[in-house]
Amino acid sequence: MSANYLVISSDGHAGPPPEHYREYMDPQHRDRYDEFLSTLAAMQGLTEASRNNAQKQFREKFLAKTGDGGIRASWDSELRLKELDGDGIAGEVIFPDADVLGIGGVTSSPFGTGLAASGKDDPELAMAGARAHNRWLADLCSQAPDRRAGVATVPIVHDPEAAVAEIRRAHASGVWGAVMIPSQWAPYPSYNDPVYDQVWATCQELRMAVTVHSGGSPRDISAGPGALPIYSTEAWFFAARALWSLIWGGVFVRFPDLTFTVTEDGAWWVPGMLARMDDQWTGFHSTLKFGDTFREALPEPPSTYFRRNCFLGAGITEHEMANRHAIGVDQLIWGNDFPHPEGTWPHTRDWLRIRFHDVPEPETRKMLGLNALRAYAFDEAKVRAVADRIGPSPAEIHEQPAPPNPDEVEVAV
Numbered sequence: 001m002s003a004n005y006l007v008i009s010s011d012g013h014a015g016p017p018p019e020h021y022r023e024y025m026d027p028q029h030r031d032r033y034d035e036f037l038s039t040l041a042a043m044q045g046l047t048e049a050s051r052n053n054a055q056k057q058f059r060e061k062f063l064a065k066t067g068d069g070g071i072r073a074s075w076d077s078e079l080r081l082k083e084l085d086g087d088g089i090a091g092e093v094i095f096p097d098a099d100v101l102g103i104g105g106v107t108s109s110p111f112g113t114g115l116a117a118s119g120k121d122d123p124e125l126a127m128a129g130a131r132a133h134n135r136w137l138a139d140l141c142s143q144a145p146d147r148r149a150g151v152a153t154v155p156i157v158h159d160p161e162a163a164v165a166e167i168r169r170a171h172a173s174g175v176w177g178a179v180m181i182p183s184q185w186a187p188y189p190s191y192n193d194p195v196y197d198q199v200w201a202t203c204q205e206l207r208m209a210v211t212v213h214s215g216g217s218p219r220d221i222s223a224g225p226g227a228l229p230i231y232s233t234e235a236w237f238f239a240a241r242a243l244w245s246l247i248w249g250g251v252f253v254r255f256p257d258l259t260f261t262v263t264e265d266g267a268w269w270v271p272g273m274l275a276r277m278d279d280q281w282t283g284f285h286s287t288l289k290f291g292d293t294f295r296e297a298l299p300e301p302p303s304t305y306f307r308r309n310c311f312l313g314a315g316i317t318e319h320e321m322a323n324r325h326a327i328g329v330d331q332l333i334w335g336n337d338f339p340h341p342e343g344t345w346p347h348t349r350d351w352l353r354i355r356f357h358d359v360p361e362p363e364t365r366k367m368l369g370l371n372a373l374r375a376y377a378f379d380e381a382k383v384r385a386v387a388d389r390i391g392p393s394p395a396e397i398h399e400q401p402a403p404p405n406p407d408e409v410e411v412a413v
Helices: 018-024 027-050 053-066 077-087 123-142 160-173 194-206 227-248 270-282 285-290 293-297 302-309 318-322 348-356 361-375 380-390 394-399 406-412
Strands: 008-013 091-095 148-153 178-180 209-213 260-263 310-314 332-334
Touching: 008 260, 008 310, 008 332, 008 361, 018 027, 018 123, 027 123, 077 348, 091 123, 091 361, 123 148, 123 160, 148 160, 160 194, 194 209, 209 227, 227 260, 227 270, 227 302, 270 293, 270 302, 285 293, 302 310, 310 361, 318 348, 332 361, 348 361, 348 394, 361 380, 361 394
Parallel strands: 008 091, 091 148, 148 178, 178 209, 209 260, 260 310, 310 332
Antiparallel strands: none
């Protein structure tokens, strides 16, 4: 009989009730954080008032199904372990910003320095908020250090030298998984600029992945008709943009052991993007006028660096699974997006059977856990010991009939 699958989620979220961050904040910034909390409460009130009936009904159903939408498990270590054990997940990569239902039970990294962080943030407050979150995250991770790869949020764009100091401090405190950089760098240099080489060198040395997560945008869409659909349609671009900036900028030439992940940004766009980049490097009619510009940027085709250094943390849609070989079976790392309602929890085992039912076992093992071991510094023996206890078996995933789509079942009910 084959061993249980080692399942490592590339995308989890955690955070405490917003007032709890105050004790982790540097004393000189606590008054400003109190002001931030007042503003946050007012904004949550406006958000609640703007919800349409369908949104309210979805939230009510999700809360009725889960108890509290996973909010308490966003900060309660024992409850979080219980939920992940139920999902069959031995290890997880933990990002900030746990509350997307807008309930207000938890908040994003202080001063808005979570998934939506950008170069436009106040530099001093951005670093203060990042440090506070990273300190809190170190406490959470310390309660299950072998299963939790904490992601340090670090606003590297404002002051790369200060960023390096925070990366080293966070790593020493037990936040060893990755460094999340802002997807929006303007008005500071983009990530192809060597000004950030000290950051990449530090991450390579510590074996911390560099990561971006979807959620940020230029915030330039008018609050008019179609605003949310417009954002949803184009949001992938702003997270993915760092990928080609790093590749064309030669970062993986200078730092060949650096790992980079794009998280919760889908993977459907990868084959076309890689083909375009390789075509530009090889040269074709549309690039003749640029001479050797593309080849001078890199000694090998761009896809070489993507396959060697880059990974995609994704829920893996039906379309993406069908195109997994073009995307890269060796690059995809499945994630449950806990506790977000667009993720698989609380029906993760059903979703695993639906999505991986007809996928060969060797490929399933890569996407569910083995690729995560390459991207993040998990101790393989320790997470495998957990998987032996709670992980799904190949028979559970592949031999049982695939269950019905949980969303369709709920709609029918």
